[in-house]
Amino acid sequence: MSDLLALEGIAAGYGSIQALSGVSLRVTTGTIVALLGSNGAGKTTTLNTISRVVPLTGGRILFDGEPIHELPSSRVVMRGISQVPEGREIFARMSVEENLVIGAHVRRDRAGIAADLERVCDYFPVLKSRFRQMAGTLSGGEQQMLLIARALMARPRILLLDEPSLGLSPIMVQQIFKIIRRLNEDGLTVLLVEQNARLALAVSQYAYVMENGEIRFEGRSADLVKDDGLRRTYLGV
Amino acid sequence: MTWELFLLFFQQSLMSGLVTGSIYALLALAMVMIFNTTDVPNFGQGEIFMVASYIALVLLVFASVPYLVMIPLTLAAVFFGGAIFQRLVLKRVALARGASVNLVIATLGLSYFLKGVMRQTGIAEVPRSFPALFPTDSVSIGMATATVQDFAILGLALAAMAAFFLFFHFTRTGRAMRAVGMNPRAAILVGVDIERMRWLVWGLSSAIAALAGILISPKLLMTADMGIVVILGFAAAIVGGFTSLPGAVVGGFVIGIVENMVGLFVSSKAIVVAPFLAIMLVLLLRPQGLLGGKATAKKV
Numbered sequence: 001m002s003d004l005l006a007l008e009g010i011a012a013g014y015g016s017i018q019a020l021s022g023v024s025l026r027v028t029t030g031t032i033v034a035l036l037g038s039n040g041a042g043k044t045t046t047l048n049t050i051s052r053v054v055p056l057t058g059g060r061i062l063f064d065g066e067p068i069h070e071l072p073s074s075r076v077v078m079r080g081i082s083q084v085p086e087g088r089e090i091f092a093r094m095s096v097e098e099n100l101v102i103g104a105h106v107r108r109d110r111a112g113i114a115a116d117l118e119r120v121c122d123y124f125p126v127l128k129s130r131f132r133q134m135a136g137t138l139s140g141g142e143q144q145m146l147l148i149a150r151a152l153m154a155r156p157r158i159l160l161l162d163e164p165s166l167g168l169s170p171i172m173v174q175q176i177f178k179i180i181r182r183l184n185e186d187g188l189t190v191l192l193v194e195q196n197a198r199l200a201l202a203v204s205q206y207a208y209v210m211e212n213g214e215i216r217f218e219g220r221s222a223d224l225v226k227d228d229g230l231r232r233t234y235l236g237v
Numbered sequence: 238m239t240w241e242l243f244l245l246f247f248q249q250s251l252m253s254g255l256v257t258g259s260i261y262a263l264l265a266l267a268m269v270m271i272f273n274t275t276d277v278p279n280f281g282q283g284e285i286f287m288v289a290s291y292i293a294l295v296l297l298v299f300a301s302v303p304y305l306v307m308i309p310l311t312l313a314a315v316f317f318g319g320a321i322f323q324r325l326v327l328k329r330v331a332l333a334r335g336a337s338v339n340l341v342i343a344t345l346g347l348s349y350f351l352k353g354v355m356r357q358t359g360i361a362e363v364p365r366s367f368p369a370l371f372p373t374d375s376v377s378i379g380m381a382t383a384t385v386q387d388f389a390i391l392g393l394a395l396a397a398m399a400a401f402f403l404f405f406h407f408t409r410t411g412r413a414m415r416a417v418g419m420n421p422r423a424a425i426l427v428g429v430d431i432e433r434m435r436w437l438v439w440g441l442s443s444a445i446a447a448l449a450g451i452l453i454s455p456k457l458l459m460t461a462d463m464g465i466v467v468i469l470g471f472a473a474a475i476v477g478g479f480t481s482l483p484g485a486v487v488g489g490f491v492i493g494i495v496e497n498m499v500g501l502f503v504s505s506k507a508i509v510v511a512p513f514l515a516i517m518l519v520l521l522l523r524p525q526g527l528l529g530g531k532a533t534a535k536k537v
Binding site: 051053078082091092093150 | 409412413415416419420422423424425426427428429430
């Protein structure tokens with residue numbers, strides 16, 4: 001299997017603050033890779049450099065072997081990289097349906113978009129029943145589902161998931177992770193940022209651990225789970 | 238006041254209010270669009286409206302261009318003018334120092350620039366009147382009187398609003414514009430080219446102001462200061478909540494009708510203060526505006 005996404009020594013900063021230095025990671029096609037670490041370690045910034053929302057100050061990003069670190073953000077989405085942002089970044093005063101349709105903004109194939117509306121509602125049946133409702137009136141869990149569904153509407157080849165469990169009830173978290181696994185089984189590659197390390201290691205095949213804007217550890221998720229020292233020091237589980 | 242007179246005044250102010258209100262509604266719509274996508278109240282809008290009216294006048298009277306060519310020509314010229322201002326000036330100001338005060342100053346600069354240029358041309362040296370686009374025969378509805386031109390203004394303004402509503406809700410670009418206004422970060426992440434949306438919105442908004450200018454100019458005396466009318470568009474936008482497009486439309490009609498009612502029931506001298514009274518009432522009783530939704534923080 002080849003690398004779908006490769007970060008090669010990327011650096012980024014906000015003003016004088018160095019947020020990322022020399023971050024390298026690979027995501028193999030068809031896998032779920034977890035990016036772990038505490039708050040402020042640079043996980044979200046890493047995703048945002050891939051989405052081209054935060055500019056790079058060094059390094060390269062390759063997607064399917066081609067450099068994407070100089071493309072505008074809209075092109076990155078067009079190539080097949082969709083980010084599911086942390087928090088509730090929905091379009092609150094649009095209907096659920098409109099939120100989904102706008103997820104397909106980079107596409108022009110009307111028939112395909114209509115078919116995908118059905119397809120994403122297969123994964124999230126609750127959205128189907130809320131189609132006409134304003135997105136702002138959904139519960140936290142439903143909004144998270146809407147965010148994932150919206151990202152799927154762009155027909156991504158890789159999904160960048162930022163803290164999908166944040167602020168959700170344990171039952172809802174389980175449900176969301178079940179769907180993430182199902183999406184992966186259906187062929188979607190996932191880069192998952194999570195603070196809940198136990199959950200992330202359980203669902204992923206490979207994992208990276210970040211601290212202070214650098215990658216500290218990497219390894220197969222199954223191995224990292226067993227590493228007691230690592231677990232206690234960095235993962236808090 | 239007799240009941241008869243009350244009814245007459247009521248109906249007449251409603252009629253006249255709908256006509257002028259439709260213009261305020263267009264101006265407020267243009268204002269809100271820009272505020273939503275580029276975070277700046279456009280203080281240059283009055284002068285865009287003024288310059289557009291003069292472009293229309295020059296085409297029509299001096300160049301003898303027929304109406305049906307003059308209107309699209311004016312709208313297109315003003316569209317590109319607005320778009321160019323956003324790309325050339327506003328975008329750079331935002332990049333250099335994103336504070337919104339600087340953006341506001343930039344739009345004030347646009348206002349003075351356009352007024353200055355207009356004065357330089359000499360066309361605005363004497364007050365002029367714009368030839369009527371429609372017959373000015375009067376028509377009675379109930380007890381109120383209006384002209385055919387009034388109905389044409391109201392009808393065309395409503396048609397333009399309907400067209401914009403359809404555009405914003407049922408086209409890919411219109412939806413993207415609303416998305417940028419609602420949540421720019423999320424819009425970027427779904428692949429909306431936010432910079433493109435910004436200049437498009439400036440162009441579109443300027444074209445709406447131009448349309449308002451073309452429609453209302455026959456009823457005004459044209460001077461370089463005619464852009465002051467936009468203050469009422471501002472008032473309408475505030476009454477409507479400043480971020481809501483339907484609110485802007487409702488606000489426009491509210492301001493138009495209130496203005497005319499005060500003119501008839503109180504005194505024509507009180508007209509000037511009426512819109513501000515309306516703003517203050519709205520700000521005190523319903524700070525988020527009539528259709529501004531819940532008072533929630535937009536920025537985090």
